[in-house]
Amino acid sequence: MECKRLDFTIGDVIEIYEGPVGRLWELLMGEEIHVGGEKETDLLAEKAGINKTSSVLDVCSALGGPARHLARKYGCRVTGLDATGKMVNEAIVRTERDGLSHLVSFRQGNALDIPFHAGTFDIVWGQDAWCYITDKERLIRETNRVLGTGGVIAFTDWIQTGKMADNECEELNTFMAFPYMETQDGYEEILMDKGFKIIEKEDLSRDFARHCHLYQNKLRNELKQTIISHYGNELYQAADDGLDKWVMAADEGKVGRARMIGKKI
Numbered sequence: 001m002e003c004k005r006l007d008f009t010i011g012d013v014i015e016i017y018e019g020p021v022g023r024l025w026e027l028l029m030g031e032e033i034h035v036g037g038e039k040e041t042d043l044l045a046e047k048a049g050i051n052k053t054s055s056v057l058d059v060c061s062a063l064g065g066p067a068r069h070l071a072r073k074y075g076c077r078v079t080g081l082d083a084t085g086k087m088v089n090e091a092i093v094r095t096e097r098d099g100l101s102h103l104v105s106f107r108q109g110n111a112l113d114i115p116f117h118a119g120t121f122d123i124v125w126g127q128d129a130w131c132y133i134t135d136k137e138r139l140i141r142e143t144n145r146v147l148g149t150g151g152v153i154a155f156t157d158w159i160q161t162g163k164m165a166d167n168e169c170e171e172l173n174t175f176m177a178f179p180y181m182e183t184q185d186g187y188e189e190i191l192m193d194k195g196f197k198i199i200e201k202e203d204l205s206r207d208f209a210r211h212c213h214l215y216q217n218k219l220r221n222e223l224k225q226t227i228i229s230h231y232g233n234e235l236y237q238a239a240d241d242g243l244d245k246w247v248m249a250a251d252e253g254k255v256g257r258a259r260m261i262g263k264k265i
Contacts, residue, residue, distance in 0.1 A: 003160060003169030005134075005180040010083050010110060012177050013132045017062070018086040020231045024239060027223055028215045031094075032065035034128035034156065035204075035211045035257060041066045041127070042073070047200060047261050048123050048154035050074050057081060057121040057146060059111050059139070060129035064091030064104065070125075071103035079121070080106040081114065112138050119148040126155035128257070134179045136187070140194045144264055151264045153196060159184055161205050162254035172249055175242035184258040196262035205256025212250045216243050 016022060030037050050056065052075035058067045061080025071078050082088050088108045095104045109115040111133055124143040133139045143153050160181040164172075173180060182190075188198055219227075219240060227236045249255045 002183065002186070003164060003173065003180055004166055006170065006173050006178070008132075008173075008177050008179045009134065014084045016177055017084040020235060022084075022087070024227065024231070024235070026063065027226070028218060030065070031063050032069070032127070033062050034066070035208060038069055040156070041069050044125070044127065044154055044156065044259065045070060045074060047259070048125070048152050050076055050123060052076055054122045055079075055120070056123045056125050057114075057116070057143075058125045058127075059114070059143065060126055060132065061091065061106060062087050062129065064095055064106060066125070066127055067091070067104050067106075068095055068098055068100050071100050072098070076103070078104045078125075079116075080104070081109050081111065082106065083108065083110055112142065114142045114146050116146050118145050120146050122148060122151055124151070124153045124155075126157065128156055128158060130155060131158045131176070131178045131181050136182050137190050137194070140190050140196075144195045147264045149264065152199075153191070153260070153262045153264070156204070156257060156259045157182065157187070158208070159187070159205075159256055159258045160254070161203070161256040162252065164249070164254050168249070168254070171245055172255065175245065181255065184260075187258065187260050191260065191262045195265050197265050198260070199263050200259070200261040202259045203256065204259055205250070205253070208255075208257035209247075209250035212243070212247045216240075216247050219243060 025033050054076040056078045058080045061082045064080050067078040067080045088106045091106045160183050
């Protein structure tokens with residue numbers, strides 16, 4: 001069932017998010033750049049048990065929208081980690097603008113070699129971004145290392161949910177620059193193998209398909225002329241073609257999204 005892994009690297013992801021494609025995703029999804037926006041952030045925060053005493057590491061924090069939301073609403077301290085320098089710099093600017101620098105900080109770095117000491121954080125957090133990570137087992141091992149005893153890992157991610165031909169896998173993952181998508185069962189196995197007890201798991205694929213249609217409608221109507229004017233018809237057409245394939249795959253139950261909560265044993 002698992003698709004062949006593609007040769008996408010962290011450098012490819014950095015190039016994308018430093019260019020117009022990164023801006024396109026913000027236009028489609030808002031500055032949190034994940035499915036469901038603030039509503040989904042609050043739901044994950046509730047399930048993770050975040051409060052004002054929590055120290056949170058947001059792995060693949062992008063523009064820092066979720067980090068600022070968590071600090072603003074719950075009063076917790078959040079550290080964002082992202083590989084893309086442009087994203088980190090913009091996240092810092094926006095955080096200073098919002099008066100949240102006393103609670104939220106950002107660091108450029110690699111999620112496969114997290115630049116913090118063991119036991120630093122209470123919660124490791126991720127939203128719809130670990131699909132870009134080339135080695136998810138190493139990622140989960142690193143999250144376990146930087147969590148304190150009894151710490152919580154809480155994340156959502158885009159996943160493979162059904163069988164696909166190799167060419168279909170390649171088209172979908174190439175459009176997104178994913179090396180591969182994990183399955184929900186695959187994530188559960190990795191978490192348990194790396195020292196976590198599964199607290200909660202949920203397949204969110206039906207809602208994911210609904211959001212894919214929302215993004216497609218937004219791209220084709222509200223954003224079409226803006227994208228063509230600023231970035232050209234070629235980028236718009238590539239985005240429309242790629243998103244159309246994702247909409248079809250989501251409707252057919254081949255791709256989706258999952259929420260996972262684990263506790264460090």
